[in-house]
Amino acid sequence: MIEEIIAYFQKSGGDYLSLLWGHIYISLISVAVAMVIAIPLGILVYRSKITSMIAERGFGLLRIVPSLAVLIILIPIMGTGVLPSVTALTILAIPPILINTVQAFRNLPPAMLEAANGMGMSPVQSFFKVKLPLAFPLMFAGIRTAAIEVIASATLASYIGAGGLGDLIFTGLSLLRYSLLIIGGGSVALLSLLTGLLLDSIYKRLTRYQRASK
């Protein structure tokens, strides 16, 4: 088994790297598109309880539909390849980012907002200098959740021809080559883990101010 794995890397190292890159690429695009949709939407709806609920529930419902089902439903509309995969993964990534954005802005400490207002910040200044930075940690936690879910689910994108590490897993399944299953599955697991660690360290760096050590 170990020889087979080594042999695979010796023979197809280049293929592996392009599959790995494909996986990262699809995941990155999906999370980025989800951020571009979910963050402004969250900021738009958070002021009212009703609109926040509609947005949260709406995208929450979409998330209940399994990603595989979304992928297959999208085939007749978008065909196969990267576009339907990114669409399905974006739908998966929006709810955690949206919900956390809404919650982050709804729970800003009133004293900070009063201080910002009372000292004479304009609405735009208080948004960029106070609200957004204070909402950031919770928003970032949502992005982290979304990123890890997307990396795991991007495996399914191979199913409709979008490439990525899922290719290795599906090939391994159909040929019953366990070495490919281990390489594919292990890589996805490792990629999720590393992404989690990377985002955690960025989070810690950016929120260092919260900890009371000198």
Add this chain to the structure above:
Amino acid sequence: MTAVEFKHISKQFKNSAYPALNDVSVSIEEGEFVTILGSSGCGKTTMIKMINRLYESDSGDIFLFGRNIRDEDPVQLRRRIGYVIQQVGLFPHMTVAANIAIIPKILKWDKARIKDETDRMLRLVQLDPDEFRDRYPAQLSGGQQQRIGLARALISSPRIMLLDEPFGAIDAINREMLQNELKAIHESSKRTYLFVTHDIREALKLGTKVIIMNEGRILQYATPNEIVENPADDFVRNLLSTAELKGGA
């Protein structure tokens, strides 16, 4: 000169049975340190939040240094008023220096002036600039945080300071020190201070004049001595007796 003048100000909040302010008229001279004393719900906080237009009155007019505040842009108005609140409201993601320099930065002071003034403010509130400039609020005690809150409000040398129970959440020893320092800062600046408190000792100690409020009305506006010697009515008399101050502060 008159710093603040209230003319028949009334304010009723939607979810309240009685008005927060009921036809309040008062005139405050420049340079006074006016403490506003009353129990919670008496309208004292409402009164000062109207001056910087965090609340708008239902009727009546407020003049600040002769100008009707209704005619001014609220954001511009607030930049000329120092505002300190009990919860301090320092921004946790900014250093002490950045917190103090918010309004100067918005007003586009040059960098050297911002740095000099920030350090001067830190010294004014008895904190060593070199030690505290680059700290974050999470690294400060409650008393230190409120000192920064004061520095932040004082840096633009506002002609008027509004302080809403600024020492309400601070322990007795630090509160005593802060009171003395604030009094000294006021005396050296001769600006107008409006200081809300529900602590009668604090009100009589700090105020050059004291406003006593109850149920949205001003019961008495006088110097601490006059209040102790000639309480306007039974409410004021009772208030003094609870603090056992009758016969001398």
